[in-house]
Amino acid sequence: MKRSNRTYLAVAAAAAAAVALAGCSGSAAGASNPASITAKDDGAKLTLWVRPGNEAVTDAVVKQYNETHKNQVAITHVPADQYVTKYAQASQSGSLPDILAADLVFMPQIVKNGSAVDLTSLLKKSGAFGHLSPAHEQAATSNGRVYGVPYVADTxxxxxxxxxxxxxxxxxxxxxxxxxxxxxxxxxxxxxxxxxxxxxxxxxxxxxxxxxxxxxxxxxxxxxxxxxxxxxxxxxxxxxxxxxxxxxxxxxxxxxxxxxxxxxxxxxxxxxxxxxxxxxxxxxxxxxxxxxxxxxxxxxxxxxxxxxxxxxxxSGGDVASITTQSKHQDEAWDFIDWLTSAKTSTDVYLKLPALAPRTDVTVPTTLGEQFTVPAELVKHGQTYVxxxxxxxxxxxxxxxxxxxxxxxxxxxxxxxxxxxxxxxxxxxxxx
Known part of the structure; x- marks a missing residue:
């Protein structure tokens, strides 16, 4: 992930959007009931927002998913100086994407606004719970409930x-x-x-x-x-x-x-x-x-x-969440379930190569210390919440x-x- 400018959330837009965010309501058309969500690969067209600079990971991962699934994920690259404002406007109008990928430091606001589906029980059932980058989960957790997962990791x-x-x-x-x-x-x-x-x-x-x-x-x-x-x-x-x-x-x-x-x-x-x-x-x-x-x-x-x-x-990077406004939460969970599997960490992320969402996979020593050192540090990662x-x-x-x-x-x-x-x-x- 490119770090030529680590202002994270495009501060100019954030200042203008801060007041609007406080009044955003994330709830809308989607089911938003985790107990009713089941992974489905039935050819749905899913929408995903990502921020710029991470295309080497975000786009490559989606490409792998699209090539192996009936569901198809369409990426929208939201300019950094527009991300916060675009999120605020979409949240208010009920037009958030199915999956939202945001800088992990923005997740507390997304969770507070009620924009993300509670994934806790789903992650426990899938076996991913407790095996994901801790800083990403820290940023996406509120009152013991997890609302997002690692998508892009760095440290x-x-x-x-x-x-x-x-x-x-x-x-x-x-x-x-x-x-x-x-x-x-x-x-x-x-x-x-x-x-x-x-x-x-x-x-x-x-x-x-x-x-x-x-x-x-x-x-x-x-x-x-x-x-x-x-x-x-x-x-x-x-x-x-x-x-x-x-x-x-x-x-x-x-x-x-x-x-x-x-x-x-x-x-x-x-x-x-x-x-x-x-x-x-x-x-x-x-x-x-x-x-x-x-x-x-x-x-x-x-x-x-x-x-x-x-x-x-x-540990920085991006967190992916299913929005409460999504009308395709079953299919969106299919993507998140795949994203957070040990197999995807090993067969997709490490072969890009990129740091994996899972911390319980083995990083090949052949990748050198430029991967083995960060991969070990990610296990100890912290962030701002x-x-x-x-x-x-x-x-x-x-x-x-x-x-x-x-x-x-x-x-x-x-x-x-x-x-x-x-x-x-x-x-x-x-x-």
Whole structure:
């Protein structure tokens, strides 16, 4: 899945649609009774909405289904800057597709609006329950009921340039497992000179930062989102994580250009061979940028906390749900049932190759660490579960980005920044 811009939900549209979403009603023509749903492959024409950037997985998977079933799924690629608005309008007018594939951070809103069918009993009966990417299920779960399944999976980690590690006198087979280790490695690589930097992060992309900075907080055992969907920024763990990134920047290990990178450099800067450690994700190594014929040797490693042995990962991607407005819920379940089977994970996803929805399948070692490492991390994946994600996290004017930039690039005291961010987040979530 392409991650050139991790704003997730097209923030410009999200802001305009937020009020409308609150009044959306997902119920309409469909049966919406899970007990009455039975998989049927009877030649129905199903509709599916997907967001852009994931076609290598979304379209390929649907193609496989269509070639082996009477039912036929027609994909609509909804532009990122129109997705939220289109969803809101369709929900209100009763014209949602049969199957809705959305960024997993948007699932709490979809569930709250009543747009998705409860799949819990169906997944238990099929045997998929408990064997799917946990972050996707976390995002799609409310009050113990599951309303969606993994469709596209990725996970955050850091990439490191083994060639630069070797040149800097570092062991290329032993990536750092603590913040101190990352700082020491980054310092050594930056000292190589000639435009080389020890580390990189897309510093002006709030979605990217949710993806690859949040794990530094989680790895300390600190939650970012509370059970009620509000946010917890003003704490020691967040302050320490910000201080870690601030140190890298102040040491000159992160280039100044990171401050204005809205996501375009998420992988491309690392691909130049001039960066030692890139906070990003596993999906990028499967693109032509790095995966086909890399110009240098690279590795993948979990994003650590301050202590050795502590790490965390943000498992991103898309969740597929059957809409309560669908008139073909039996046939839509046939697709979801097929999608979440172990056979599809093995015979379709891993052969693309792509990370599979199931966590109980074996990833062939022949695919290399660019798949085996992310596949293992997905099992530990976390995500944000809040209907306020857009305003607080994804917005370029939100407190999340302002907090990060003010500390890392502008040198603000982390304690002051987290206090400011907390006040702003509380104001947004209390509306």
């Amino acid at each position: 955050s980690l850091y990439l490191y340039n083994k060639d630069l590690f070797a040149k800097a006198g570092l062991d290329p087979d032993k990536p750092p497992t603590t913040w101190d280790g990352i700082i020491q490695a980054a310092d050594a690589i930056t000292k190589l000179g000639n435009g080389t930097y020890g580390a990189y992060i897309s510093g002006d992309a709030p979605g990217s930062l949710a993806y690859d900075f949040t794990p530094t907080i989680w790895a300390q055992g600190q939650d970012v989102v509370k059970k009620d969907g509000s946010f917890d920024f003003d704490n020691a763990a967040t302050q320490k994580a910000l201080g870690f990134m601030q140190t890298l920047y102040q040491h000159g290990d992160i280039p100044a250009s990171s401050k204005t990178d809205t996501g375009d450099g998420f992988f491309s800067v690392f691909a130049t061979g001039k960066v030692g450690i890139n906070f990003s994700g596993g999906n990028g190594v499967n693109t032509a940028t790095l995966g086909k014929s890399p110009a240098f040797s690279f590795g993948l490693a979990p994003i650590p906390g301050a202590e050795d042995g502590k790490f965390a990962t943000f 809040s209907t306020h994600y857009n305003d607080v996290i994804a917005s370029t004017q939100g407190p999340w980005l302002q907090m990060f930039q003010s500390v890392v690039f502008d040198g603000k005291d982390p304690a002051d920044a987290t206090k400011t961010a907390q006040s702003a987040a509380d104001a947004l979530t209390s509306k």
